[in-house]
Amino acid sequence: MNAPAYNFAYLDEQTKRMIRRAILKAIAIPGYQVPFASREMPMPYGWGTGGVQVTAAILGPQDVLKVIDQGSDDTTNAISIRKFFAKTAGVATTTATDEATVIQTRHRIPETALNANQVLVYQVPIPEPLRFLEPRETETRRMHALAEYGLMHVKLYEDIARFGHIATAYAYPVKVNARYVMDPSPTPKFDNPKMDNCPALQLFGAGREKRIYAIPPYTQVVSLDFEDHPFEPYRFNAPCALCAAENSYLDEIVTDDKGGRMFVCSDTDYCESRQAAGHHGSLSAAPYKDKAQEAANG
Amino acid sequence: MTTIAELPPGFADKVLSAQSTFRSVMDAMARPGSVQRIVPMAGTPGPMMRGTAAIALTLFDHDTPLWLDARMAESSDVTKWLKFHTGAPVVQDSSVASFALIGDGGTLPSLERFALGTAEYPDRSTTVIVQVDSLASGRSFELRGPGIDGVATLQASVKPFDLFERLHMNEALFPRGIDVVLVADDAVVAIPRTTRIVSKGS
Numbered sequence: 001m002n003a004p005a006y007n008f009a010y011l012d013e014q015t016k017r018m019i020r021r022a023i024l025k026a027i028a029i030p031g032y033q034v035p036f037a038s039r040e041m042p043m044p045y046g047w048g049t050g051g052v053q054v055t056a057a058i059l060g061p062q063d064v065l066k067v068i069d070q071g072s073d074d075t076t077n078a079i080s081i082r083k084f085f086a087k088t089a090g091v092a093t094t095t096a097t098d099e100a101t102v103i104q105t106r107h108r109i110p111e112t113a114l115n116a117n118q119v120l121v122y123q124v125p126i127p128e129p130l131r132f133l134e135p136r137e138t139e140t141r142r143m144h145a146l147a148e149y150g151l152m153h154v155k156l157y158e159d160i161a162r163f164g165h166i167a168t169a170y171a172y173p174v175k176v177n178a179r180y181v182m183d184p185s186p187t188p189k190f191d192n193p194k195m196d197n198c199p200a201l202q203l204f205g206a207g208r209e210k211r212i213y214a215i216p217p218y219t220q221v222v223s224l225d226f227e228d229h230p231f232e233p234y235r236f237n238a239p240c241a242l243c244a245a246e247n248s249y250l251d252e253i254v255t256d257d258k259g260g261r262m263f264v265c266s267d268t269d270y271c272e273s274r275q276a277a278g279h280h281g282s283l284s285a286a287p288y289k290d291k292a293q294e295a296a297n298g
Numbered sequence: 299m300t301t302i303a304e305l306p307p308g309f310a311d312k313v314l315s316a317q318s319t320f321r322s323v324m325d326a327m328a329r330p331g332s333v334q335r336i337v338p339m340a341g342t343p344g345p346m347m348r349g350t351a352a353i354a355l356t357l358f359d360h361d362t363p364l365w366l367d368a369r370m371a372e373s374s375d376v377t378k379w380l381k382f383h384t385g386a387p388v389v390q391d392s393s394v395a396s397f398a399l400i401g402d403g404g405t406l407p408s409l410e411r412f413a414l415g416t417a418e419y420p421d422r423s424t425t426v427i428v429q430v431d432s433l434a435s436g437r438s439f440e441l442r443g444p445g446i447d448g449v450a451t452l453q454a455s456v457k458p459f460d461l462f463e464r465l466h467m468n469e470a471l472f473p474r475g476i477d478v479v480l481v482a483d484d485a486v487v488a489i490p491r492t493t494r495i496v497s498k499g500s
Binding site for chain 2: 018022201
């Protein structure tokens with residue numbers, strides 16, 4: 001007997017039903033955090049247990065799964081979650097954004113535009129945008145009920161008073177469908193505009209905090225701001241050192257102990273596809289490879 | 299008397315059938331007005347359609363109180379089948395139900411009698427599953443709201459005839475409200491509480 005040790009996609013069916021019901025409510029009430037009975041997963045809280053449970057509840061054998069961690073397909077968290085589902089669900093996996101049907105992400109939205117056949121699943125550490133302003137759940141719940149979001153504007157105003165601009169660079173609060181203020185998870189605010197009117201369904205899972213929320217496709221998502229201090233996505237003012245992209249979100253990489261650094265795309269799939277298409281940045285290895293090839297060919 | 303051996307079957311493959319059915323319902327909820335197909339088939343007791351049966355097997359269990367309309371409740375096949383395959387408790391008070399199964403839309407009670415959720419917990423509301431005549435022909439409706447790129451059109455033949463007018467109450471109630479799932483045979487359309495519907499005549 002080679003009976004599988006686990007159910008398809010790890011979770012038992014009763015748990016999946018519970019999560020699926022929460023997902024349907026989350027879609028029906030965009031931006032509202034639906035409580036759910038989060039389970040212990042075979043990985044610690046903080047490693048994407050919420051996203052993993054959402055993915056496990058929606059994943060089917062026909063799906064193609066992509067997992068990214070800060071934009072990268074090849075860091076520990078991304079690889080282990082990808083292997084987890086390859087093992088427990090037998091699904092095909094990919095690193096190419098446009099081939100994936102389900103994309104689980106930690107803290108980035110892919111640079112390649114998403115399409116209507118895709119679901120983006122976010123791993124969320126703290127789902128409550130008001131939590132650091134008001135620690136009591138009873139109070140934040142009432143603030144959401146009354147759409148009383150003045151406190152969040154005060155926080156952004158205090159940024160302006162102290163720094164001269166809104167200094168919040170990630171987990172930048174958004175208002176969904178003109179009703180709920182929502183934490184977009186700690187994505188850089190560079191990604192916030194991609195959430196607005198996105199053709200793909202966006203689901204958010206917070207395992208430790210036991211909340212699921214959603215942005216349906218083609219839904220208005222507005223980053224909070226002021227008339228005289230409008231929202232501005234932030235990006236290092238440099239091209240990618242590997243693929244020369246001028247419009248992607250960049251990671252700063254320290255290269256030596258003398259202040260040397262390079263900026264590269266945080267989205268590895270985007271960067272690699274651009275390099276494969278012939279785009280080369282200032283520090284790309286490709287020109288040297290080409291020269292070596294030429295020398296070898298005589 | 300119906301014995302368990304005579305009950306219509308559930309899913310042949312519980313796990314993958316439930317997954318496939320859920321994705322159809324999720325897509326329907328995420329894209330209101332779009333007609334999704336439910337592929338996996340189960341037995342259909344009494345007046346229950348194929349799509350309704352599949353949704354019941356996918357979403358109902360001991361945690362979800364059910365309210366049945368007279369058409370569903372008077373069929374002992376339905377109640378026995380639901381009890382055996384889902385274990386969901388059937389309740390008489392529609393205001394505490396997680397799901398309501400409506401076999402005959404003509405007798406749909408006032409929507410205020412279902413759970414509408416609270417301002418703090420708008421998710422604690424009844425999802426009303428209504429069996430309708432057709433989701434391919436009938437009157438035309440224009441839908442707007444989250445999940446819809448501009449305007450979606452739906453052709454449907456539904457009872458009660460004023461169902462979509464009644465759903466206008468969702469506009470004032472939001473974020474409280476009623477989410478509706480329409481089923482015609484294996485076709486499913488969802489109307490979440492965010493969707494605004496205008497009739498365009500026939």
